[in-house]
Amino acid sequence: MSEALNLVLNPEIDASQAGPHFMLGDHACAEGALYAGCRFFAGYPITPATEIAEYLSERLPELGGQFIQMEDEIASMAAVLGASVAGAKSMTATSGPGFSLMVENLGLGYMMEVPTVVVNVQRGGPSTGLPTLVGQQDMMQARFGSHGDTTMIALAPQSPQEAFELTVHAFSIAERLRTPVLVMMDEVVGHMHERVIIPPPGQIPVFQRRRPDVPRAEYLPYRPGSDLVPPMALAGDGFAVRFTGLTHDESGKAVTTYDAQQLLVPRLREKILRNREAYERTELYRTEDASTLVVAYGITARAARRAVDLAREHGHPVGLFRLATVWPFPEERLRSLHDVRKIVVAEINLGQVVLEVERIAGGYAQVTHVGSAGGRVPSAEAIAEACESAAQRSP
């Protein structure tokens, strides 16, 4: 099968794009994928993610890779899982309506431990909602959209430069932890142009999939290493591999019992939670003396940063806790900011990541929310105002 599709398993290094660009966020995301060695994309166009597919439809063939426009998002997700199982680094990109269709096979990816990257350039919803306007309303769908107790990883870039970097990073996380990784962009970041500096190949480390180091006869495709991640033989390598969405044992054989379930599903969770150093990225801004904290991600974090400056001009000690990794929520890092008593969560939805912040910090800090049902980024002034009234509220 890999011959038939000409899958690129060992991509040649492409240095052609190294240097500065004035680049669209969606294109920067696509270049990040190529930098990481992605040579397979299957997707279905949808605003505001279309430019990722459009761009890769030209760039991938140049690099000997595969671009497939699929019949829909269900098939797109299936195709990127298949390509990855055969050894190619793969990606798909969509927005809310398409993401809804992808979550079924995304769950298959979590269960079969298939590395791949799924980009969701978020627009306003529900349903087809606001195709050309911004939202951050799929954060809880990303976290819990897939049925059956999944534990997953999601990143959220705040600029085209970071769209590039976090997409490179997403591939490394996916390969290192054998799991699909979500890049939760938003329409503004996807559709804005800014300076993007693409580093020379190798400057950002790219993790390559860990292959089995045991004789073929001894290989068990789901026997984990000490980091709880099983080395992955490629379909076609000559190792016996099985892939199923059913609960399975270490050989990959379906074993639908209580005992097999208790061995498998908690490990899928623990391999994510115990390897936080592989993916946890946060940024602190002016938090040294902050008793009030803004928590934000994606484009909203840029308004929040300005809000911090505005609130400080008015004498309020406010800081920013920016999530580049949103899921799993970097909870220890939030708790380590001991002086914080008030938290304002700014996001373009009616209250999603704020629920997680309440769970983590509700016992020691007052948590409030600034947001909307989508269509516009909250203004720096509105966030600053929320911070100031939070700071003035009695504890």
Added chain:
Amino acid sequence: MRKEVRFAGFGGQGVILAAYVLGRAVSMHTPMHATMTQSYGPESRGGACEADVVVSDHEVDTPEVERPDILVLFSQEAVAKNLENVRSASLVLSDVDLVRLDGEVARKAVSLPFTRTADALGRRIVANMVMLGALTRASGLVPREAMEAAVAESVKPSTRELNLKAFDAGIRL
């Protein structure tokens, strides 16, 4: 320093390309920072169309343009959509044959024949480059050399000479 620039007109007039050229000139040919955003959807293919550029000597925090410092108008409808901005902008550039400004104008208003000049060069489609030349001169925001480099990089090689000629004509208007 943070300067907000808005280009407003109809889809097809090259409003978005003009914004791209300005953003590219700043990002690729000066140490400053630029963020460009634009209208998406059907309006960019014929209806009212806007593209915004934020130019800053620091990294741009919020990309939204609320009150442009520099406003470029390519249609009467764009005036109607930007009435407040016409009054508050420190520089308003408009096409003299397409836009009528009745008294309500800001501190500095420059009305010039962008489209007519492009017609004289043989291709109406380069009116946006004529305008960029005029903008470069009137605003002093970005060095001429940076703009010229960005113009040359942003158009097809076969039309490079014409676009640069249009840009130069705009500088001399």
